[in-house]
Amino acid sequence: MRLIVSAATLAIATAFLSCSGATAEDATARPGPAVTPAPPGGRARPNVLVWMIDDVGFAQLSSYGGLVSTPNIDRIARLGLRYTNYHTAPICSASRAAFLTGRNPHSVHVGGHATAARDLPGYDAKIPASDGTIAANLHQAGYATFALGKWDHLPSEESSPAGPFNHWPTGQGFDHFYGFLTADVDNWNPTLLRDLTAVAKPAEPAYHLSADLADQAIALIRSRDVKNPRRPFFLYWATGAAHAPHHAPREWIDRYRGRFDMGWDEAREIILKAQKAQGLVQRDAQLAPRPAGLPTWSSLSPQQRKLYARQMEVFAASLSYADAQFARILDALQASGELENTLIVITSDNGASAEGGPDGLYNEAEVTSGKTPGVADNMAFYDRWGGPETYPHYSYGWAVAGDTPYRYYKQTAHEGGTRVPLVIAWPRGIAARGELRNQFVYVDDLAPTILEATGVPLAATVNDVPQDPLEGQSITPSFAASGDPRGGRPQYVELYGNKGLWWQGWSIVTTHRFRTWDFHVSRTFDEPWELYDLVQDPGQGHDLAATYPDRVAEMGRMFEEQARLHHVYPQFNLSDTVADSILKARMDFERRGGQWHYAGPVGNIPQSLAPPINSRSFKMTARLAMSRGDSTGPIFAYGGQLGGIGFYLKDGKPELILNTLKGDPTAVVAHDALGAGTARIELDFIKGPTAMDGSAQYEVTIKADGRDLATQTVTYTMPFFFGISETFGVGVDEGSPVLAGYAAGTPFPGSISDVLFDFNLR
Secondary structure, three states, X not given: OOOOOOHHHHHHHHHHHHOOOOOHHHHHHOOOOOOOOOOOOOXXXXXXXXEEEOOOOOOOEHHHOOOEOOHHHHHHHHHOEEEOOEEOOOOHHHHHHHHHHOOOXXXXXXXXXXXXXXXXXXXXXXXXXXXXXXXXXXXXXXXXXXXXXXXXXXXXXXXXXXXXXXOOHHHOOOOEEEEEOOOOOOOOOXXXXXXXXXEOOOOOOOOOHXXXXXXXXXXXXXXXXXXXXXXXXXXXXXXXXXXXXXXXXHHHHHHOOOOOOOHHHHHHHHHHHHHHHHOOOOOOOOOOOOOOOOOOHHHOOHXXXXXXXXXHHHHHHHHHHHHHHHHHHHHHHHHOOOHHHEEEEEEEOOOOOOOOOOOXXXXXXXXXXXXXXXXHHHXXXXXXXXXXXXXXXXXXXXXXXXXXXXXXXXXXXXXXXXXXXXXXXXXXOOOOOOEEEOOOEEHHHHHHHHHHHHOOOOOOEEOOEEOOOOOOOOOHHHHOOOOOOOOOOOEEEEEOOEEEEEEOOEEEEOOOOOOOOOOOOOOOOOOOOEEEEOOOOOOOOOOOOOOOHHHHHHHHHHHHHHHHHOOOOOOOOOOHHHHHHHHHHHHHHHHHOOEEEEOOOEEEEOOOOOOOOOXXXXXXXXXXXXXXXOOOEEEEEXXXXXXXXXXXXXXXXXXXXXXXXXXXXXXXXXXXXXXXEEXXXXXXXEEEEEOOOOOEEEEEEEEEOOEEEEEEEEEEOOOOOOOOOOOEEEOOOOOOOOOOOOOOOOOOOOEEEEEEEEOOOO
16 A cells, blocks of 8 residues: 655645646647556566765775664665675766766766866766766656756756756756755755756755755655556655765764764774675775875874864764665655665765865865865864854865775775775565675666666667767676676776776776865876786785786776777866866956846856856946835845855845855945835945955945945955855845845845946946
């Protein structure tokens, strides 16, 4: 018997249908796909449920020997298989594009992170229409297709309300999308989209994004009840967890209090022992060498230990809390009788992240500041770590522990950056229970595996576009038996100069950039190949390049062949993309003549398309009309409570708010309210010279209908950027609000028109 659909669930499902932008005319012009016949054997096609976890290393889940409790992932591991030799690209955008298309990252133009896209075939972040996704193929075969959570493998300039939308989830084969188009998001105050439209988060006092994503997933699955409850679904559940910001409810953080006081060195030893006991690594496996510069836990001061342990407690809580929300989806499927015929895939997009650097970050946006926070800066947020007043990331020592026994972490081509958990279960289709699989598997193998398991052949055309062959290989034979870790095809890997190739249980790799929190590294690409026998030396502690030069040469030739085939060249440093961004911004400025004009309210504008109010002096003018004289709402807002600029009406008075990355506000408040009626509002924001500490003085003038309402000089340190997920809006402030207490997403309380930002000041 199916569960009774609650009123809340029906409301969410109805919202999806009503906000999708579809019309009755659309429905008659484009009828939905019919369910294709079941695969051979007469069994119904399985549902497919994917949990794409973020920045979780090989050794962080409890079913992989980790110290973070994930009982519901463990539950699925007991139902099926754990893979010990699964590899991804070293960064999220590239891995997700490869996962969804079944092709190599550079082949589908996502060789790096989409925010650092360049106008090169392997890196422009524009997945070709000839490389349709799993969702597009399954949809054509009759599946309902849903994407929830993170979607960050599209060009930044395409993520605004202006589109184009062909690289959004609904343009990539998904019926519905609910989530965010950035690398991460504030879990307490997310900037959310439903299909193509920005929406406010649900008004719940205890709101957290992970729980919201579970609510939405269950509602979408149940929405099939309206017409065809037996229609199979493909659900891509891509939580923000456990990418920074590490956010978790206080009671979940308290569960881990004191659990990591032993530090990262002892944690590595404990994890390795558990991994050996579970058969995840061989009995004689050794820990990877420590990264240069990583201090031993015993050498740290008591304050450092206290801070770093707290950081790991919060990370663990965020992952465990997400696991508990995943359980709700599983329980709903079990109650409806669908869990038995659901193919479940749980994996991470890359290894654990070291982007928090040596001391961690109370606000991830500080990574781009001239002076990143030290221990004292972070300790000021100790009691708030993981709550709404922080946007935190842990110290890189925990990333090293989280990738035990492998070397390095996310963004590197070594095993710590690329070897991650993969759990697959399908109670009706896979007989094995709780077994391990040791053969080499690459991220682009999962799309062909899902298609084969569902009995859906690769479509000849998607949206009338002929399709390229898949580059991954199905691993469905592994459902029945483990394979040889020395088998498999040669496979390249590359990211911003870190490169490598796997073949026959060996790897060649370069150490080009391992301080991944440093975005300024600029080097030539002439590092020598290192050679490791991953079967005998999984921690990559013994470089055998000098011992086996012929193998190095042979594997080096393979890398060159694949690199040229898949558009890896030209290689470049991450820092090289800054010049591209500056050039694009300059061209956009010149195209607009230094003016940004908005006829009325508009929101969800990414920083790449926002007016450069954080880097130039400007004059803003707008026409307002208010029915009341005590209204509160945004005229414009950029950023949020942890770094942002907002120009508001507050109780009828114009007010400019400048928030630092620590969340400290400075306000310039008009001495009079505007009153009801119409007004022409003006804001002058004139920057003075920058001081040695990065601060500057700003001359602020507020006028209404030519009348001075405020003139003040303020000192403010302008952030280089306000945060990965923060956006710009006119008449609306989405996500984390600049004005404390303002309900994000609430529109301006009146009309706003003829808004002009003019940067042509003399």
